[in-house]
Amino acid sequence: MKWxxxxxxxxxxxxxxxxxxxxxxxxxxxxIIIAAIVFFLxxxxxxxxxxxxxxxxxxxxxxxSKEEHTIGEFVNMTTALNEETWAKIFxxxxxxxxxxxxxxxxxxxxxxxxxxxxxxxxxxxxxxQTIYMDLSFFNELQQKFGAKVGEFTIVYVLGHEYGHHIQNxxxxxxxxxxxxxxxxxxxxxxxxxxxxxxLQADFYAGLWAKQTDNREKILxxxxxxxAMSAAAAVGDDNxxxxxxxxxxxxxxxxxxxxxxxxxxxxxxxxxxIRQGDTFNALLK
Numbered sequence: 343m344k345w346x347x348x349x350x351x352x353x354x355x356x357x358x359x360x361x362x363x364x365x366x367x368x369x370x371x372x373x374i375i376i377a378a379i380v381f382f383l384x385x386x387x388x389x390x391x392x393x394x395x396x397x398x399x400x401x402x403x404x405x406x407s408k409e410e411h412t413i414g415e416f417v418n419m420t421t422a423l424n425e426e427t428w429a430k431i432f433x434x435x436x437x438x439x440x441x442x443x444x445x446x447x448x449x450x451x452x453x454x455x456x457x458x459x460x461x462x463x464x465x466x467x468x469x470x471q472t473i474y475m476d477l478s479f480f481n482e483l484q485q486k487f488g489a490k491v492g493e494f495t496i497v498y499v500l501g502h503e504y505g506h507h508i509q510n511x512x513x514x515x516x517x518x519x520x521x522x523x524x525x526x527x528x529x530x531x532x533x534x535x536x537x538x539x540x541l542q543a544d545f546y547a548g549l550w551a552k553q554t555d556n557r558e559k560i561l562x563x564x565x566x567x568x569a570m571s572a573a574a575a576v577g578d579d580n581x582x583x584x585x586x587x588x589x590x591x592x593x594x595x596x597x598x599x600x601x602x603x604x605x606x607x608x609x610x611x612x613x614x615i616r617q618g619d620t621f622n623a624l625l626k
Contacts, residue, residue: 343493344560348422355414356447357477358404413477413496417446420497424504427554431615432511442507443472444500464499466506468515473503487584489575494568498547498606505546509539530592537578538620540596541605544573545618548609556613566610573606574599 406414425441432439445451450459454470463482464475477496484491509515518539522532551569555561574580577599579589596602609618 343497343562343565344558345416346419346423346558346560348426349415349418350422350425350441350444352425352441352443353418353421354443354445355406355418356445356451357410357414358406358448414446416493417444417475417477417496417500420500423554423558423560424501424550427550427557428504428508430557431549431553435615437512440471440511442466442504443470445472445474447474447476448478449476464503466503466510468506468510471507471510473500473507475500475503483572483575487575487580490568490571492564492568494565495572497551497565498569498572501547501550502543504550505543508546509542514539514542533593533595534625535621536595537597537601538624541601541624542618542620544597544602545605545609545620546615548606548611549613549615549618550609552610552613569606570603573602577602 421444429439429441445453445458447458448460450457451474452458453467453474454472455467458465458467458474458476460476460478463479464473466473480491480495480499483489483495489495506515518535521527521535527535547569551561551566576596578594578596579591579598582589582593591598597605605618605620
């Protein structure tokens with residue numbers, strides 16, 4: 343991916359800051375299986391975050407390496423590009439846009455939804471409209487889930503989480519939460535709603551990539567393939583096969599590998615936000 347000079351005022355790099363505030367999940371929850379369950383979590387993750395037994399984890403302050411600074415600058419740039427593209431899309435559709443904040447941390451930090459932990463993977467917190475990412479997750483993505491990790495893997499993950507912010511601004515997350523809280527729907531039915539919610543965030547990530555490339559010409563050979571590798575790696579079927587050795591489609595909450603690739607590419611190929619109604623497409 344080609345770099346630009348864009349940088350965001352909504353980026354907070356907390357790595358190397360040390361001190362307390364990091365949290366450990368009790369009860370054996372800090373496992374790759376739980377990380378997979380909450381990975382790319384749509385809606386409010388406070389139910390998982392606040393119910394975990396936790397204790398402060400102390401760490402010393404340290405200087406970030408040159409490579410870590412470079413990665414931070416890359417995430418900062420990608421944050422700015424998300425802001426610029428989505429502000430343009432919202433303006434074209436007569437909708438008011440408010441940018442999300444992006445926080446990089448290591449081990450643990452505090453979020454508006456409770457304690458953020460590296461084991462949980464990247465997530466979006468609607469309460470403070472902030473995306474939280476511990477970059478150590480990408481080692482897990484490669485080693486545990488088989489993704490080919492590169493710069494555009496980070497771009498895809500951030501684009502997906504920014505997609506949840508877009509859903510928050512458009513009221514989609516609130517509607518999904520209302521359905522969940524109503525108690526009228528079975529677990530299997532709510533799983534289908536969750537899949538539609540997650541696949542729409544994938545669509546938005548693809549849409550962002552297309553619109554941003556049209557304006558900035560950022561894409562290089564292999565970038566979209568990296569996004570597809572990440573999308574396939576975090577498909578429910580791939581995660582379940584690796585975690586438990588078999589697939590249970592009724593328990594899907596994020597979509598299969600094929601679905602995640604399909605909706606990212608639909609966003610990328612169409613470049614049209616109106617084509618991203620995953621709820622109508624999947625819940626008929």
